[in-house]
Amino acid sequence: MKEVVILSGKGGTGKTSIVGSFATLAQSKVMADCDVDAADLYLLLHPQVRHEEEFWSGKTALIHKDLCTSCGLCEEVCRFGAIKDFEVDPISCEGCGFCFQVCPEKAISMKDNMAGHLFISDTRYGPLIHARLGIAEENSGKLIALVRSNAREMARKGNLDYILIDGPPGIGCPVISSLSGVNLSLIVTEPTLSGMHDLDRILGVCHHFGVLPLVCINKYDLNLENSQEIERYCGQMGVKVISRIPFDNVVTEALIAEVPVVEYSGDDVSRQIELLWGKVLKKLQDENRA
């Protein structure tokens, strides 16, 4: 079983359109949407939810008014500024439990948080594991770990060869959870100065965790100079640029139609994505032999 994560650093580079297309192209796979904060892949894959479970994680402090003598120790020790006037602001509370430990009146309890939902679904293209983090929740990293372990379990049971992971934007906690231990990461970038800057940072994260990155330049013809610069930079870093996908509003049209772009149109964008998947697949298979 091989895992590939598709990342972008910056959002909006067209990553999900590519993952959605991979879903139609790849055989013998499970899809895992690890953008639990703003999951979009379902809009293209139209899953039928087969199983849903609650995700409980972390705690929030609660002060019981009847026991509280207003000594103020909790407010003093809390480093997250979550306690004011003997009340806990659940949004600021990090759930560390320091206040709970020190309260001399035992007036504070720690409640479990319902932090989101996990879904196991069927799609036309195969099973999809996805999730939804509760609004303003933390612990997205743990929810992603849960999505991934369910995907692996599903692949094992079904004897499926690949796990396609749609990764979150950024470089922080959720990205690290999506990327740790995968066989390959595909980074979808775009030829804007921001895209290039973020590419640099996401490559740094891949390097830090020892994951092999491959790069795809999406909308490469939007700024050819920048695209060349990306290739030059990647060359210097020893990272392979394996695909250049042109800009075409057909990608947005496919989005509006809510289907993966390779199913929507047969023109250049789709051909390039097909070629790209072929290369990713080959790399995964080569790894098998190695």
Added chain:
Amino acid sequence: MIVSVASGKGGTGKTLVATSLALSVGKEVQLLDCDVEEPNDHILLKPIIHSSEGVFIPIPKIDEDKCNHCGKCSEVCAYNAIAVIKEKVLIFPELCHGCGACSYLCPEKAISEEGRRIGVVELGQSEAIDFVQGKLSPGEMMAPPVIREVKRHIHPQKTVIIDVSPGTSCPVVEAIKGSDFCLLVTEPTPFGLNDLTLAVEVIKKLDIPSGVVINRDGSGDSQVGRYCDGEGIPILLRIPLDTEIAILYSRGIPLVKGIPQWRESFLALFQSIKSKVGATADEG
């Protein structure tokens, strides 16, 4: 007045809006880039950075001479960042939130704290804009402490514009919290709509007035507009899908610099935000 610029989804043009808004306001304005995982405003504003300060999390340090391996620290740590195994205390720095519980509660007073660097805050100037940005170090997990440090530089007398990271989870809330108004940047596609819906939930939870900017208007469909009407959220600005705008952005040129006529639209946007904030303040 503090205005945060957010979007459920990344890549909708948040950076474009935040920078052009700051440039149009022109004076007595601060721009805080709180998208600490991918700070991009500096690419467009090219500020001169005049100082920087590291962001540190206080993590425990064990005095082996005093420690008798009682295990209290690992019992109180909510994040499993400290473990006592027989005669050894193990610390997992990347799991530690720096809450301070272990050092305070250690009965032997064997725990002190040392700073672990997780990022940096940089201060600079771009024309009349006071510029502040946070940067999380690659490989680090915790964005909120870096965001908190950036926000410590808020100057309450100025117009403060905060660029927020995409999504709906803790870093987003950390950045938006305390704002007087939140501008939500979206695009007219099903993805844009889906993510806008999530962002609106965050705003509702924080109870902050909001308005929408539709970027790449004309590229998709009209669902976003209908949703905003239904929710009673005003659409304050529409930026069309336009190759010239996209090219300016790709080259790192702020919209109001590349096409100066836009300055007026952004000033009008700012005025409508101001009057909306004024109206809510009067009610309250």
